[in-house]
Amino acid sequence: MYQKSIVVAILLGMAMWSCKDDQNDNLDPFEAYIEPVELREFGFNLNDYIVKRDTIRSGDSFGSILQRNNVGYSKIYQIAERAKDSYDIRKLQAGKPYTLLFAKDSVQTPQCFIYQENNIDYVVIHFADSIVAYKEKKPVKIVTKEASGEIYNSLSVTMAEQGLPQQLIADMSDIYAWTINFWKLQKGDKFKIIYKQRFIEDSIYAGLDGIDAAYFQHKGEDFYAFKFATDTLSNKADFFDEKAKSLKRAFLKAPVNFGRVSSRYNLNRRIAYYGYALRPHKGTDFAAPIGTEILATSNGTVVESTQSGGNGKYVKIKHNDTYSTQYLHMSRQAVKKGQYVKQGDVIGYVGMTGNTSGPHVCYRFWKNGQQVDPFKEKMPTSESIPKHLNNQYLQFIKPLRAQLDKIPIQYHNETTIEQGYSITQN
Template identity: 70%
Template sequence: MQLKQLLIATVLFIGVFSCKDEEKTIAEPLPEIIEPEPIKEFGFVLDDYIVKRDTIKSGDSFGEILERNHIGYPRIFNIAEKAKDSFDIRNLKAGKPYTLLCAKDSLQTPQCFIYQPNSIDYVVIKFADSIIAYNERKPISIVQKEASGIVMNNLSETMEQQGLPYTLINDMSDIYAWTINFFKLQKGDRFKIVYNQRFIEDTIPAGIQSIDAAYFKHKDQSFYAFNFEVDSVKNISDYFDENAKSLRRTFLKAPVQFSRISSRYNLNRRIAYYGYKLRPHKGTDFAAPIGTPILATANGTVEESTRRGGNGKYVKIKHSPTYSTQYLHMKNQNVKKGQFVKQGDVIGWVGMTGNTGGPHVCYRFWKNGKQVDPFKEKLPEAESIPDSLKPRYTDFIKPLKSQLDNIQFKDNKIDIPSEEETLTSNIQ
């Protein structure tokens, strides 16, 4: 009797576990098969083609590229003719990338040629059946970012340690060109920036769009800068401080960025090479590597763009009936006589033409027809915000100033005494 009961209990026990295993097997769902997203670029599904990528080599032409890929010259000529309204195939430049989308046949016959003159724009020439050519741009997104830092040696080094784009350094120097001498920054000077960066397809950095606001503390003085549109019709904007005063002057301090003064304006200069005879120097020399861009220091019209004697290649600009500037020893000029230029335009490049012992630009400043030292002149300021726009400006900068004030300084992992920031608003 006991044996019979034991057998029945055993059978029931096995049955229960068998049922549980069965229920478990039935309850488990089958894994869902997720199809990978097709890879798209330039508006094409790349999996539909054999993709060949390369760069334009020196001496390459559109015809040679297609001929290497089994397209004959009559067909190439026809493609070039029908595409010329959208793109001149003679404009291919060495070093620029191109992509061929080819058919999945034995010859891998090209069906589309895509050329990228820069990181954003691209040209599509389709010729699988009919020939179509058009220009496109990759999607660009703008992301607002913040940055800060404490200067130890120079601004460039500090910003590079933060991994900031180099163009941001130049933009900062432009904003504060007349307010702060970036050649004489001090250890412990500090900055904050609110800027907009472009991204291609949300991932690839594509340069700086603009700086919305900046703060710089130099020699214990605080300098704010806010980018404000003063003319929406002409799309003109400029930088002003918290009191609506322009940060700019009519003239930039220097015609080259991040250079050093190698020789100043000096009417009593004597040189050993010439037997210590009096040889006045009526310009200011800015030493810089050959090829460094030379900038117009103010708006004006080019009076001369030529080469003459010891001046070498030079440009002279008339800014007003009172002021003119001259830029000597250029490698090459970038402007012609009669051309109007704006402050900051590249008018040439640093060189060693004429009488010069090293690469530099000799910057000469004329007032009422006489050469003077621009660093000793009280030059006119740029216009501040009109009274009619000041209420709108005050409202515009309030959130930007609050954003700047709340940015914490980064010390670049260098042991610097902390500073209690007591930034108070001057906005009424």
């Protein structure tokens, strides 16, 4: 009986082992072991660590953060002393993110502190064995894109409705600030742009990297703009047209970045309020919200910054022996008499001081002591491409112009024409 029981037990064991072997035979060998996906960031394989992410809080310091994470005072002092030559740990700013890496041991020993100054730049302080501190950058991909459009309202509205970056709108305005009056764009004007955007780790948008070339058709006239470095040592670049002429002029087209012309220079103006008496208007009014920055349209010296009667608070700038400009009805001035200003400097803010029915700046333009209409004056140009670089420039812009000319115009309510064209890696 005893021997029979042993035989039964052995047979059952063999049957179970056989079933186990059958199960193993049916296993997918690829399911037996799955290689963990390597998660890399800041130059580390994060799978090798316990990762803690947080944000610098008000009152935080490098020492207090490490102390909260079980690093002793003496160790903190050593780390701070070794790291100070590479990075000043006192510069940690509230609101900035940081990452702590801990060893996967029984006590989860802190090994590394990583501080992100911005989306691209970060600081690593590694203190696992020896103490090492260094600055690094995340890899940035530069993607070249194209965009185009037909103006039906304004440049900013047309570009914004396409979802184009705000900075791109501002840069376009800057490029053509000397040659096109954006307050007098016509329905049907067209633009094309070749520009670059930055992306971190392929997908995180990190801002505009600049415009390479642009085209604007205004009142049937073509305006090309190509970015070209005339000083390779400083990498200083500016925009020039297809004939190697600078797009810059001695004067900006307008003293405000965004607004509209509400009243033009008109020597024959008659106003109903004054019984249709002749009341010449020797300035150009740009309507804009109170507080809008008023810009110097050219380099020069402030000869007046005061307030008087109907002019309200105003600034007058002498640019040279021929030209002067005046800016009226400010809410306040930002410059003083005798101060030298450069083109584009903020000299005051739009207001309603003096005789005015609404917020605007009255822009007056003087030539040889007489007030004239700046929009009818042929303004002097800035320097163009140096002669020794002329042929090089013309060869440089050939492919860019061909690319611009091939971009189809996106008309209102059409799908946005914006596509990656080429990629470079930083």
